[in-house]
Amino acid sequence: MSVPRPAAVIVLAAGEGTRMKSKTPKVLHELCGRALVDHMLTAARGLQPERLIVVIGHAREQVEAHLSATAPDAVPVVQEKQNGTGHAVRTVLESVGAITGTVLVTYGDTPLLRTETLAALLERHAEDGNAVTVLTAEVPDPTGYGRIVRDEGGAVLEIVEEKDADPGQRAIREMNSGVYAFDGSLLADAVKRVGAANAQGEEYLTDVLSILREDGHRVGAHVAGDYVEVEGVNDRVQLAFARRVLNERILKAHMKAGVTVIDPASTWIDAEVTLEPDVVLHPGTQLHGSTRIASGAEVGPASTLTDTVVGEDAVVRNAVCESAEIGPQATVGPFAYLRPGTVLGRKGKIGTYVETKNATIGEGSKVPHLTYVGDATIGTGSNIGAACVFVNYDGVSKHHTTVGDHVRVGSDNMLVAPVTIGDGAYTAAGSVITDDVPPGAMGVARARQRNIEGWVPRRRAGTRSADAAARAVAAQEDAVPGPSEE
Ligand code: UD1
Ligand code: CA
Numbered sequence: 111m112s113v114p115r116p117a118a119v120i121v122l123a124a125g126e127g128t129r130m131k132s133k134t135p136k137v138l139h140e141l142c143g144r145a146l147v148d149h150m151l152t153a154a155r156g157l158q159p160e161r162l163i164v165v166i167g168h169a170r171e172q173v174e175a176h177l178s179a180t181a182p183d184a185v186p187v188v189q190e191k192q193n194g195t196g197h198a199v200r201t202v203l204e205s206v207g208a209i210t211g212t213v214l215v216t217y218g219d220t221p222l223l224r225t226e227t228l229a230a231l232l233e234r235h236a237e238d239g240n241a242v243t244v245l246t247a248e249v250p251d252p253t254g255y256g257r258i259v260r261d262e263g264g265a266v267l268e269i270v271e272e273k274d275a276d277p278g279q280r281a282i283r284e285m286n287s288g289v290y291a292f293d294g295s296l297l298a299d300a301v302k303r304v305g306a307a308n309a310q311g312e313e314y315l316t317d318v319l320s321i322l323r324e325d326g327h328r329v330g331a332h333v334a335g336d337y338v339e340v341e342g343v344n345d346r347v348q349l350a351f352a353r354r355v356l357n358e359r360i361l362k363a364h365m366k367a368g369v370t371v372i373d374p375a376s377t378w379i380d381a382e383v384t385l386e387p388d389v390v391l392h393p394g395t396q397l398h399g400s401t402r403i404a405s406g407a408e409v410g411p412a413s414t415l416t417d418t419v420v421g422e423d424a425v426v427r428n429a430v431c432e433s434a435e436i437g438p439q440a441t442v443g444p445f446a447y448l449r450p451g452t453v454l455g456r457k458g459k460i461g462t463y464v465e466t467k468n469a470t471i472g473e474g475s476k477v478p479h480l481t482y483v484g485d486a487t488i489g490t491g492s493n494i495g496a497a498c499v500f501v502n503y504d505g506v507s508k509h510h511t512t513v514g515d516h517v518r519v520g521s522d523n524m525l526v527a528p529v530t531i532g533d534g535a536y537t538a539a540g541s542v543i544t545d546d547v548p549p550g551a552m553g554v555a556r557a558r559q560r561n562i563e564g565w566v567p568r569r570r571a572g573t574r575s576a577d578a579a580a581r582a583v584a585a586q587e588d589a590v591p592g593p594s595e596e
Contacts, residue, residue: 113229114236117161117211117294119154122198123147123218124167124189129345135169137218138176139349142356143380143399146343147173149221149356151181152381156225157214157232163206164218165189165198194312195288196304199297208298212236215315216289219342221352223289227339234332235291241327242297242319244269245289247337255285256316258331266331267323269316273309284333286316287340296322356381364389372410392427404438413443421456434466437473455490469500472515485527486511495521495539502527514549 127136137147144152147164154162162181166173167189174186189201199215212232216223227245235243244266246258256269257279269286270279300321304313323329334340343349360379361371368387371377378396379385389403392410399417403409406423418431421438429443433450436442440458451468454460458471461478469483472490477483479496485508486500492513500511501524509527513519517531520539531537532549540556547553567576 113157113232114212116157116159116214116232116291118209119157119159119162119214119216120199120202121147121150121154121162121164121184121216121218122195122288123173124165124170124192124198125219126168126192127219127344130349131346135173136343137173138169139343141221141343141349141353142360142378143382144221145176145180146221147177147218148180149381150216150218150223151184153223153225153228154214154216155183157228159214160211161185161206161209163187163202165202167192194306194310195315196301196313196317199315200301200304200313203298203301209294211294213292213294213297214290215292217342219344220287220289220340221343222339222341222355224339227334228289231289231291231332234330238330239328240291240330241293241322241325243291243330243332244319245287245334245340246284246331247287247334247340248283249285249337249341250283252280252283252285256288257282258284258286260284266319266329268320269314271308271310271314271316284331285337285340287334288315288342289340290315292318293327296325296327300325377410418448485509486513486525488513489515489517489533491515492517492519494519495523497521498523498525500525500527 123137130136130139138145141149151162162184164177164184164186166186170188177184177186187202187205189198212235214228231243231245254272256271257275259267259270259279261267297318300318303321304317306313308314319329338355343352357378360381361374361377364385365371369385370390372391373393376393377391380398382400383397384402386405388405390408394412395410396414401415401418403420404422407420409415409420409426411428413426413429415431417433419435420426421436421440423438424436424440426436427443429446429448431448434448434452436454437456437458439456440454442448442460445462446460447465448460449467452466453470455471455473455475457474459476459478460466463480464477465482467484469486471477471488474490475488475492477494481494481498483500484502492515498519502508511525511527512530514531514533516534518536520537520541522540523537524542526542526544529543530546532547534550535547536552537543537547538552538554538556541553542555543553566579570576
């Protein structure tokens, strides 16, 4: 049977999340490149609901701003005071009106829930013709959760919160995940009748189950295959656990699609990263944000790429790259830092102890060693000698340097921007280039060398240097054939 499209998904996210001990609202904590709530919204979108509603309350300005940026399709509903899960749903229905059709209720802090699991719940709900179907799981330790109370025949009777449960009920290991499929019209009526006569003085959404059952409606449960999926994130230990689980899922999907991951335990990939087949990831690789890596490229060891594009067959070793573009067959590192706006052309090279920023380095051009390239355009086939600095900052503003095609910049050059080195030009080692170098010219910008003969024996007499010099002079004199031998 095909999965019926829900009329609405309501995501409850108004709670404070005190156990996170954080200034950041719980549902905005990051996991694999997305906020907790965005993981839930992504899973919910997979069901193609007609409406996506998020209940916000605690730190509402922050959560609302986040949602309007990342989830413009979600409608926020404010629950001023967090009087319980039932109150949250009642607030939604009072705000948007009763919703006819199937209403799925879930939480903003369960990032491991997959669309497939929600779809299975909806399928069961429709198949059994239930008024409500709750997603449950058998857990090793149900402490803190609501327990699913069934009769001898296995029919669901009610959900009892831990704080309201008797010892017999506490021994039940089937927990309430907090995810439910409801008949929207029945929910709208029942949620108004939920009281607050319980240990926490809150309106429990769980009470809707017994209300509907007592009204003579069908109440059912769907047991999740993997209880890990329904576990929420309440503290940082659970956050780390969820991160590990989610990362393993992401890695597995990439490996099945043809990516080699040498060490899954030390490789971290965000949810929105794209990798083509035959990418190889070495240990200690982290791929964040919208990073994309083309077929045959190798990344790592120990590399962190954020919002970076890597071309086919490129090699990136021991590098940190942020908003950079690395061309096909290019090489980066070991030990390179590519900052935003770096564009490295096909077969280009950014080598060891090189930092680049807002720099376009053309096809086949090389910046191999100990260099800073900032605010620059380098043409094709050029080479930047070791230990150069593109001096881009005058203390007030940034300036641009242009290096043409097939240029040879000597070692230890300072290119003081704004400056242009023409096509095919050379610069001499140790130059401080402040003026443009025309195409084909040799730019020399340094003092000529002058040797002061005999300075060490005169001014540093008695030192090892003076002794060494004296021995060298004597050896030279011995080597010169004397007049007697002629
Ligand atoms: C709830 C369930 C419990 C279930 C557990 C699963 C009830 C009464 N209990 O308990 O049976 O086992 O979830 O995790 O429903 N929220 C609001 N507004 C509120 C209260 C809560 O939006 O007024 C949101 C919270 O942000 C959170 C979710 O609802 O995302 C659950 O709230 P929480 O207080 O954590 O419920 P539990 O006591 O854990
Ligand atoms: Ca909870």
